[in-house]
Amino acid sequence: MAITSANQLELLQTAEAVAREKMIDPDLVVQAMEESLARAAKSRYGSEMDIRVRIDRKTGRATFTRVRTVVADEDLENYQAQMTVDQARSLFVPPRAGREEFWLRDGQRIDPASAEGPLPGDEFHEVIPPVELGRIAAQSAKQVILQKVREAERERQYEEFKDRKGTIINGIVKREEYGNIIVDVGRGEAILRRNEKIGRESYRPGDRIRAYIKDVRRETRGPQIFLSRTAPEFMAELFKMEVPEIYDGIIEIKAVARDPGSRAKIAVISHDNAIDPVGACVGMRGSRVQAVVNELQGEKIDIIPWNEDQATFLVNALQPAEVSKVVIDEEAGKIEVVVPDDQLSLAIGRRGQNVRLASQLTGLDIDILTEEEESRRRQAEFAERTKLFMDTLDLDEFFAQLLVSEGFTSLEEVAYIDIDELMSIEGVDDDTARELQARARDVLEEQNRKAIENARALGAEDSLIEFEGLTPQMVEALAKEGIKTIEDFATCADWELAGGWTTVNGERVKDEGILEKFDMSLEEAQHLIMNARVQLGWVDPAELEADESDEGDDEGAAEA
Structure with a gap:
């Protein structure tokens, strides 16, 4: 196939037809044709040549141009597509008669008669005769066009759907x-x-x-x-379609939890006090929620009012079960719920479905206890603390129980609390309070002495034993785990000391910390580790203070 006047217009007509069919820009199809013709020309004239094809968007005329670029002598690599400045001087003349040629500098045509001599980067364009496409060249050109069209179609499709x-x-x-x-x-x-x-x-x-x-x-x-069709967001979008108040932003969906095809919970809040969020989502005679249920193959949906207070929100989320008490452990991200004995199966739900959905909705791990179980646990804790005070302070059972009932849970509290707090207990005078504190301190000092002895026996060095912020019992626990020097301690991660939670396969898994039993928080662990690194010279204190100052500024800006 030769590019002649007979088929010049066919190029444009073909490009328009393909573009219309594939719903892409016709210019992209023409560019693909230009590239395919250029590739065919290179197979005819030589693959080393830089041949470019330009199809006139009005007439369809294809112009084949050979391009040679001026380069410095040491950069000359391709004699067919490049030339040195000396070689270019012989061609840097006004267009010769009977030849279509021109010079470009920075993309603009220049007149050799008025411009300075050729410079590296200049391009010499020389129009060459069009090629006649043989069967193989025509097939190759067709493949290039199809590939470019496919790429353009894919790009258009991605841009549309992203x-x-x-x-x-x-x-x-x-x-x-x-x-x-x-x-x-x-x-x-x-x-x-x-x-x-x-x-x-x-x-x-x-x-x-x-x-x-x-x-x-x-x-x-x-x-x-x-x-x-199982994503929680699918349900949220369905409600947005069915409930105009959600679409308008008057009602906001705060959380969604689904057991696809079986049951779901959705938490909503109204930004207009005059509109009930639950009633609006249910609709007249349940028409709105029923439309969503039908789309989700009969999935039962609990619509729950959202509340900023986690405990109140959780009570709502566990409906229809009744809740007696809620205890939240924010640091561990866990929550304990106490329910009446006859409500346990309802709160847990079939195969744990109700509590699982409530957990997804609140983002907390939920432990459900009956009132009887919680009572037994409280009694066990009371007995354990009573025995602690009886064994260590040499108290009778009645007096030990009296301390526990007043809220004392450890020897440290008895030893270092303000003496007036002890004297406020009925039957405790000044002498009794001082005797209690003296006994508690003696026991603690003996425990500390034994802990230091054990830590040294395990190989703990003085640098760790004397490090400010670590108790003897902490040092002993670290030594048991092979952390025996301040250098060892400085390489620890905060979660290794304080513990934490990791999500594995969608479930939160507990990471036990070496010092977690001493009620060490992540913030305290971070502070101790950073102080150790500063002491060792690993961290510049000035940089640390600057970072803390920046964090303080960020918090202040956020509050403002």
């Missing part, structure tokens, strides 16, 4: 592959994976389907659109 991530889309089922559903979503295909379907729902080709666009990725085979 901004729709996080929304609901309607589509038509095309086919099923290994349990995954391929969905026609208009200008592309999306995939609904087997684990993103609700329960055992099945689809046949031609069925209409509604799903949530969970992710849009660029991949070598083209943009991949991943759908989901």
Whole structure:
């Protein structure tokens, strides 16, 4: 096929037809044609040449141009596409008769008659005869055009769907592959994976389907659109479609937890005191929530009022069970809920479903106890502390119980509390209070002495024993774990000392800390480790103070 006047207009007509069919910019198709023709010309004239093709967007005329770039002598590598300044001087003349040629400098045409001599970077363009495409060259050109068109189509598809991530889309089922559903979503295909379907729902080709666009990725085979019907966000978007107050921002969805196809909980709050968030989501005679339930294959939905107070919110989240008491451990991210004995099965739910959904909704680990279990535990703690005071302070059972009932839980509290606090206990005078504190201090000093002896026997060095902030019992615990010097201590992570929580397969797993039994927090662990590093010269104290000052400024700005 030769590029002649007979088929010049066909180039533009073909480009427009392809662009219209694929819904892409016609100019992209023309650029693909230019690249394919240039590649064909190189196979005809030589692959080392720099040949460029320009198709006139109005007439369809294709112009083939050979380009040679001026380079410094030492940079000359390709004699077909480059030339030195000396070689260029012979060509740096006004256009010769009968030849189409011109010079470009910085992308602009220059007149050799008025411009200074050739400079590195200048380009000499010389129009050459168009090529005639043989069968192989024509096939190669076609492949280039198709590839460019596919790339443009994929890019258009990605740009269209990337901004729709996080929304609901309607589509038509095309086919099923290994349990995954391929969905026609208009200008592309999306995939609904087997684990993103609700329960055992099945689809046949031609069925209409509604799903949530969970992710849009660029991949070598083209943009991949991943759908989901099990994502919590799918339910939230469905409520936004059914409840105008949510769409308008009057009601806000704060949290969603789902057991897809079975049960779900959704927490909502109203920013208008005149509107009940739960009633608005339920709708007249349950019409709004029923529309969502029908879409989710009969999934039961509990609509819960959200509350800033975690305990109140949790009580709401555990509905329909009644809650007697809530105890929150914010540092551990755990919460204990005490329920009446007859409410235990209702609070836990079938196969733990109710408490699991409440945990997802609040973001806390929930332990549920009956009133009887909590009572037994309190009694066990009371007995344990009573025995501690009886054994260590040589007290009778009545007096030890009296201390525990007044809130004393450890020897340290008895030894170092203000003496007036002890004297406020009925039956305790000044002499008795001082005797109690003296006994407690003697016991603690003896415990400290033994702990230091054990730590030294384990190899603990004075640098660690004398480090400010560590008690003898802490040093002993560290030595048992192989931490025997201040250098060892300085290399520890805060969670290794204070413990923490790690999420594994969606469940929070406890990491036991070496010093966790001494009630050490993460902040205290960080402070001690940093002080050790400063003492060793690993950290500049001035930089540390600057960092703390910056953090203080950031907190102040946030409060402002």
